[in-house]
Amino acid sequence: MKIKTTFVGMASFLVMLLAWPLMPTMAQEVPAHAITNVTIHMADGATLENADIVWRNGVIEQIGVNESIPFDAFIIDGGDSLHVYPGLIDGMATWGSPETPRDLPRLENPGKPPYDRAGAQPQRIPEHYLNEDKAFEAAMKAGFTLVALGLDGQMLPGHVQPFNVSAPKLTQAHVFANPLALQGSFETAPGGWGSGAYPSTQMGVMAYFRQLMYDATALQEHMMYFEKHSEMTQPEQNDVLEALFPLVNKEYPLYFEVDSKEEIERLFRLQDEFGFDVVLVSAKEASALSNELKARNIAVLASLDVADMPDWLEKEKKEAKKGDEEGSESDEQGDSKDADDSEDAETEELTEEELMFRSKQKEAWVKQINNVSALLDAGIPTGFTSAGLSPKELQQKVNLITENSILTKNDIVKLMTVHNSNILGISNRVGTIKEGSSAHLILTDGPLFEKGTKIHIQVSQGVINDFMED
Amino acid sequence: MKNTITTLLILAVFSIGTIAQEKGSVLIQNATLMTITDGIIENGDVLIVDGVITAIGTDLSAPSGVSVVDGTGKYVMPGIIDAHSHLNTVSTNEARNPVTAEVTMEESINPNSVSIYRALAGGVTSIHLMHGSANVIGGQGETLKLRYGVTQDEMRFDGAKRTIKFALGENPTRVHGQGNGIQPRTRMGVEQIIRSHFDEAIDYRIKREAYLAAKEAYEGDKRGRTAPPVPVAKNLRYDVLNDIIDGEILVHCHSYRADEILMLMRVFNDYGIRNYTFQHANEAFKVAPEIAKNGAYTSVFADWWAYKFEVYYSTAYNATILNENGVTNSINSDSNELIRHLNHEAAKTVRYGETSEADALKMITINPAKQLGIDEMVGSLEIGKQGDVAIWSGHPLSIYSKVEHTYVDGKKYFDLYMDPVDMRIAVDSEDSYTEAGFNTFIQGREEDSCMSDVFELIQQ
Incomplete structure (x- = not known):
């Protein structure tokens, strides 16, 4: 026994010697x-x-x-x-993702496309697909240190995986954690009119998604049976369907990129049928469904890429401000009464219809700008995604939101740190x-x-x- | 400034649809009632309480809280039902496979389309929102009530039968045969697509049921002597096809030529499928007795044809001939423009074929209701039916008459005298006014609205 121990000791010493040049990367020595x-x-x-x-x-x-x-x-x-x-944490981005292929060849039978041509690639994991992308460096300069990366694609582009944003080119070495969700959207099959495939409509995507889930359910059952009964027909190897098992088993949330109220409602239908957890991504009209989101315990990674103020409204505001400055000192921020003078200066003849249009458009815009604050008010876990904005654009959008909603810049910091880490389920390690x-x-x-x-x-x-x- | 005040006033007066599926009550007095199923009642009253017609007669009094509308000199008829519409689809054609029974228009409803309001202004209260005609077996349809301002789900006509679109002839052969070089390239191919898919569906059902039974036996066998089955996945497409065979889904088939109409009846007889409707069916008059014998329905245009080769042999007497032969026929719009005056379209059957006024009105009310499986609930003024009615300024078949009020479930959704210039619900915050397209909504009848989304595909 003694000899053996000594041998082990010797061996470890040798290993240490050999490993000497690597030592600085080891824990204690850093x-x-x-x-x-x-x-x-x-x-x-x-x-x-x-x-x-x-x-x-x-x-x-x-x-x-x-x-x-x-x-x-x-x-x-x-x-x-x-x-x-x-x-800062970006709740969801596709930096470094391979571009969705263009000029796809025409399919012989567009009604039965291969999975990827239908837009279903749930088996893809970002760490195996990352390309060089200027966005990483831009993100670092904008203060991002972590990002949940997905891939560009269609209905099921792949997995969502958090990465440290610590180098201009991310590789497997920068993985922060294992994939934590699947990505989804209502995007139809790629290829456009010439080379497109089924599903080419949103209703088609919904049907196709369901069928994938049914097929995955059957395959999983087959595999379970086969494990116990090797004499039975062997199940097929199918990495696409196998990637959906966590969704079938409700072990994974689906990070679903969707904006309109109606589309979110359609997503609810799928959720009701299959019971998986959902995190909404982008979700520009999500606050219209706050109660439902709350009841479903759905978190939102809202897009920072909110719509700019309609031109006419911006002009109106500018003129009102000018009116304020020119006229007597008015206490409140310029409303239309104060703007009367400047309106006269540049009389814009508007029909009753256009006036109504503007009033509705303003309402829609205000609602979008206040989407996140309304979600927070309703107690919905909400964070932000940079939605592919450059640092400059990001700053502009932050200004737009903070100037036109109750959110402060500090709130935005919170949303992009602790809120995002909570939603991603990594708050034990980052966000604070x-x-x-x-x-x-x-x-x-x-x-x-x-x-x-x-x-x-x-x-x-x-x-x-x-x-x-x- | 003045304009702003006007706008605000209008918005305040006419804020629509914040409360979902609201049911209303109203007493319409002293009007000419076109009951559809029980003749005309002069100086009659209709009482709707909580969305349901509770009394029809004379000298009715309004329960407390129920508003009263003076119908003196006016006509009241049930809301028009359009058995063929793509009024507010998100997309119309899932045109990438000849069979797409698994998709459903229920998931392609745009509840915010202002065209809904325009249809209400034509006295329409329900539509059959259909898949397009690119595929032999297209998607499932959805019957909607035009409750403008509610959610997509709340627009659905509760209790309506499930439906599905089939299409024969040039459209599916053009899209799939010529477009993609796959079956069907010919009318023969169209028939075979239907037959082979029904056969596959039947085959699937046998296998799926056998699997489920074997699975149950396997899971119930605690001693582990039973072998597990190879799972047969649930198949959405085949499930729907089996529901058609089982009579749970009503087929509405886009068709023009007499020969293909006969073909489909033969196929359906082979599979025991009943209660189906031929849509368009311009040559149906040639085989009217055969259609009647099979108990099939037709839903046609009053006088619209020659927009492609298979639609040349047509007549304005089609509806009349079908009607005279005992076929339950409806007149549909298939157009967001035409839907606003389906009463005129019905009137054409009187003008051309001397169809009775009563029968002409049936073609836009109770007959489409039968074709959609909603005739127990709407389509006529009857006690117990739903309060979907329109008040007309004169006889509904007169070119001079206008709709003054339209009610769905007893709730007023259109009022000619309170009709703001802009009834859009959803305005995109990034749309420009000129590009929003509001003023250019109708430039005449679309060439073939059943084929929307697919023209680009064909041109490739």
Whole structure:
């Protein structure tokens, strides 16, 4: 026994020797990092002034004022004026996804397309498909440290998988966790008119989806039978249907991209039939169904890409403002009474019909801008997706929303951090700044989303990206 | 400023549809009642309470709280029913397979289409929202009540029979045969598509039932001596086809030529399918006795033809001949423009074929109701039926008459005297006014609305 132990000991020593060059990547040897003397913004909106934050090996070890910084720590001095926020999380994006193929060949029988040509590719997992994409770097610069990635596609594009946004090109090494959901939409089969296939309509997508679920149910049962009865006919290998087993078994939520009220109602029908959990993605009219969402315990990852203010309304507002400035000091923000003068200046003859149109359009727009605040009011777990916006566009949309709804910029931060991490089911590791959490942080020189605020450093699971170097 | 106030006033007065499926009560007094099933009652009253006709007669008094409408000089008739419409579809044709029985218009309803309101203005209260005619066996239809302003689900006509669209002739052969080079390329192929799919469905049912029985035996066998079956997945398409064979779904078949009408009756006789309706059926007059003998129905245009080769042999006497031969015939619109004056279309049968006024009115009320399996609930003024009625300024078959009020479930959805310039419900926040297309809604009759979504496909 003794000899054996010694041998094992020797062997381990040898292994250690061989592995010496790799050692720095191993847990204990990684030096700590610290950002000191900053304002830390906690998830609940509270701030910690003149605080320090220390992480090692991707995990936050210390937060507080006058912390004793480990001797081995690389220190970034916040110099009293910088802010640390939890890293932004994009609730759902398709950065790095292969483009949906164009110029598809014409099918011999469009009524019986292969799965991918019907738009069903639920077996795809983002970590195996990621391409280079400028969006990753842009996202890092915009303060995102984590993203739930899906793939571009149609009815069932694949899985949703969270990634650390820590490099301009993401690979398997940046996987934050295993896939946590399937993606879905009412998108019809690809190929357009020339090379399209069944299903080519939304009602077709619904029918096709149902049939996939029935087929998956049967295959799963067959596989279970076969496990016990190897003498029976062997079940077919079918990775598409097998990928749907978690949905059939209600083990996975379906992240479904949908906007209109009517389409959300149609999704409810599918949910009623199959009983899986749903997270709405984009969901621009979701607040019209708040009660139903609440009853169904459905969370929403709302698109930040809300519609811009209708041109005529923007013009009207500008003129009202001008009127305010020109006229006597009016207390309230410019309403139409104050705008009378400027209206006269540029008399726009509107028919009664157009006036009604405008009134309805304004109502629709206001409703969309207030979608998220209404969902929050109704107690629906709601987060945000950047919906493919560039950092500049993102800032514009944040301004639009905060200027025209009750949401503040702090609310947006919350929505894009702790809310998103809750919805994604990863709040034990990200979304808030606390000891034991994964180090997903951003260091800014002012309040986030405020004009002029720059992001200096982005930290994704401990990996630092410094944007002030160049 | 003045305009804004007017707009606000109108909005305040006429805010529609915030309360779903609301049922109303109303007493219409002293009008000429076109009962459809019980002749004409002069100076009659109709009382609707909570959406149901509770009394028809004279000198009725309104229960407390029920509003009274003076019908002096007016005509009251049941709401018009359009047995063939694509009024407010999201998409009309799932045109990528010759058989798509599994899709349903129930999942393709746009409840916000302003065309619903326009149809109400024509006295229409129910429509049969149909799949298009690209496929031999198209999607299932959905009978709707035109409750403008409610959700898609609340538009559905509760208790209506399930229906499905079939299509014969040029459309399916053009889309699938010529378009994709698959069956059916000919009328013979169309027949074979129907037969082979019914046969497959029957075969599927046998296998599925055998599987379910074996599964039950396997799961019930605690000693584990029974072998498990190979599962047979539920098949949505075949389930629907079996429901057709079982008579649970009424077939509405797009057809023109007499020979194909006879063909389908032969096929349906082979499978024991009854209670079906030939839609369009321009040559039905040639085989009217055969149609009557089979108990089939027809739903035709008054005088619309020559928009493609198979629709040349037509006559304005079609409806009259069918009617004279004892075929239950309806006049339909298949058009968002025509639906606004189906009364004129019915009147044409009087003008051309000297059909009686009473029968002409049946063709847009009780007859389509029968074809949709809703005649127990609507289609005539009868006690116990639903309060779907329209008040007309004069005789409904007169070119000069207008609809003044339209009620669905006793609730007023159209009022000629309170008719705002813009009745859209849903305005997109990104639409421009000029592009919203509101003012260009009708530029005449569509060439072939049953084929919407597929013309591009054919042109490829």
